[in-house]
Amino acid sequence: MPTTHDQPRVPAHLTGIEDAVPGLAEHRAVTTLLNPRRGNPNEGQSSIGGPLRWPGDEPWPVCEDSHEDWLGVWDEADTHPLTHFGDVWTVRLAFANWNDVSEAILDKLRRYVTVAEVREAGPVPLIPVAQLRRQDVPDLPWPDDADLFQLLWCPMEHGSGGPAPVVRWRKAAEISGWGRADNPFAVADRRYVPWPCVLEPVRTVEYLPDAPGIAAALGSWSPLAPAWKAGGLRWWRTSEPECCDAPMLLTLTIGPGTPEAWFGAVPEEPDPAGVELGPGNNFALWRCAGDPAHVRLERALRHALPTIDASVTVPERLARAEEEIPGLAAHRGVATMLRPRPGEPGVRENSIGGPLLWPAHEPWPTCSEDHEAWLEFEANSPYPDGLPLDEMRGPIPLLPIAQLFRGDVPGFTGPDEADVMQVLWCPISHHMALWCPKVSVRWRRAAEITQVLEHPPTPPGMAGPYLPRPSLLSPERVVEYDAWGVPEGIRQEEIDWYEDGEKLGGFAGWSLSDPHPVHCACGSDVQLLMCIHGYDIDVTIGRGYSLWIWSCTTSWDHPVQTSMQ
Ligand SMILES: [Zn+2]
Ligand SMILES: [Zn+2]
Ligand SMILES: [Zn+2]
Ligand SMILES: [Zn+2]
Known part of the structure; x- marks a missing residue:
């Protein structure tokens, strides 16, 4: 556990940056990364989601809303958006020491409840979110007379969306008796x-993202330490709220992220505490x-929220969605639909399946991964495609997909x-379970x-499902919403929140599996780079699914990830 005397640990990408950027030291802040690990915290420990040390004579707080x-x-809706708390909690406790249990699996185990049942249940007791001891988390903005911080919140939606927080700043030595929590x-x-989660706090340094010279020095590395963190600097585009005629103090930043990724290592579990208000927040x-x-709890975007102006199309079905659904605006995105049409693109044009602007001196990329599983499948297929399988045993030249x-x-x-x-992609089914080509991106x-x-060389015998028809593009920007980020009840509705088709950015749809x-x-977050739907370009992904291409938010040089939905 750190103490106030612990020196902050500087991540490799920030080492020496104050020498490289004059004046940067003024924009430095120190923060404590909480570093949660799933476990079984007790009342005496610093924790996230653990039991609180509650005074015997103090009633458990309920929400006034x-x-x-x-x-x-x-x-008016047929859906029952809320989830039974006891079910969520039972699952949390049962799998407390498992790092790799995904929410998607747990989705199967939950029970929805009706609005009528919620009304009948009456006032909502708050749930424990965090308990922090001063000696463990020195960088929280502690009032002088407190050494124990407790955060609880009401797990309903309030105002523009999100839970309603309540805090207690206490002196641990003055707490007597044992108060009981209500659920x-x-x-x-x-x-x-x-x-x-139990905590293994680590102190670190971070820098104001607007500090002069820092963006050029860091490239795509982040100057801001990830959640959960105490004190430190605000994330992108967060407003600075005021209270009692003075600016408020940033206390906690809550969301996915781990110290391992910040310090350049691969995390065991990317989001141990599992608290998130939609991707990007x-x-x-x-x-x-x-x-x-x-106190006030605000959304702090991890990316800027796009504005809707005349250059952006709002599909008819979504025209009134933001007015009708509280909190939806925070999940807005803008995708660029590429709108391919058959044509003969040149090397200096936007294209799908067209020739690439490729330097003459640069070797054409090949895929030298093991294709044996696919070759064997094809060789034994009762419906042979007539592909020259013997020629396909060596490294395979990649195929241009989009420019x-x-x-x-x-x-x-x-x-x-x-x-x-x-x-580009290797036009052979990789990952046999997924049946999708292997994608590579060049800048x-x-x-x-x-x-x-x-x-450029072409792959042998290509006529298969992964050869796109050469197409010219007519890009159009279109509003969509993050169907996975909006509150659970809303996304049950039969609305298409996102666009299908060849597109850049925007949100992924989860049609095949759970999100x-x-x-x-x-270990870093990814953002949706591009989607290949295939229908308009004669490509078939799996049995007619889409291929989602994700890029790392830490470095553009890291290989892209793909998923098929
Ligand atoms: Zn409430
Ligand atoms: Zn105030
Ligand atoms: Zn390959
Ligand atoms: Zn990465």
Whole structure:
């Protein structure tokens, strides 16, 4: 456990950065990463989702809100959006020491309850979220006379969405007796109920992302330490709330993330505490500088929320969705639909299945992974495709899939210095269970390519399902919503929240399996780079699914991840 005397640990990507960027030291902050590990914390320990050391003479707090703003939305609906708390909790305890139990599996075990049952259950007791001891977590903005911090919240939706927090700042030595916790009947979202975790706090340093010179020095590395963290700096685009006429103090940042990823290692479990308000969001808990009991919980985006302007199409079916569904706006995204149409694209055009702007001197990439499983399957197939299997035993040249230019495609993301994105794949089913091709992404500067490779090698005998029809593109930006991020009840509705088709950015649909988090091999979060749907380009992914391509949020150089839905 750290003490106030522990020196903060500096991650490799920030080592020496103050020498490289003059004046940066002023924008440095120290924070305590809570570093949760699933386990069985007791009342005396610092914990997330553990039992609180509660005074015997103090009633357990209940939420004052009637929650009717939110419950009312469901009166007319056939779905029962809330989950029985006892079920969630039983599962949490039963699997407390398992790191690899995914929420998707647990999804099968839950019971929904009706709005009527929730009303009947009456006032909602709060649930323990965190208990922190001053000697373990020195960087929380402690009031002078406190050495124990307790955070509880009401696991219903409030105001613009999210739980309602209550805190206690205590002196541990003054607590007498043993107060009993009460449990709520239901929760609005399972992800508001933390997995019980013990903490192994680590102090670290971080820098203001707006500090002059830092973006250039760090490239795509983050200057901000991940959640859960105490004190430190606010995440992207979080407002700075005020209370009692003064700015509030950032107390806790809550969300997925682990110290391992921050320090360059691969985490055992990317999100041990399992509290999240949809991909892309953290929670920030602020406390009043005057009265530390005044707190506010806000969404702190891990990415900027896109605005809807004249350049963005809002599909008819979603035109009134934000007005009608409280909190939905926070889950808004904009995808760039590529809208392919058959054509003969040139090397300096946006394309799917077209020729790539490839430097003449650069070797064409090949896939030298083991294709034996597929070759054997094909050789024994009762419906042979007539492929020259013998020629397909060596390394296979990759096939161009897409080429996009930053200037022509709104929503283009990539390394700052790149203005061309090239997607290629090995046109053989890898991962036999998934039946999808292996994807590789290249980033380039168009101006640097003067001599273009004229006759790139092609894979032998390609006529299969992974050869896209050459197509020109007419990109269009379209609003969509993160169907997995919106509160659980809402996503049961029969609305198409996202677009199907060849697209850049936006959100993944989960049609084939339950949603599950995708992570880079380095342990970082990923973002959706591109989706290949296939229908409009004569490609068949699996039995007509889509291929989702994810890029690492820590480095554009890390290999992309794929999933099929
Ligand atoms: Zn409440
Ligand atoms: Zn206040
Ligand atoms: Zn391959
Ligand atoms: Zn990565």
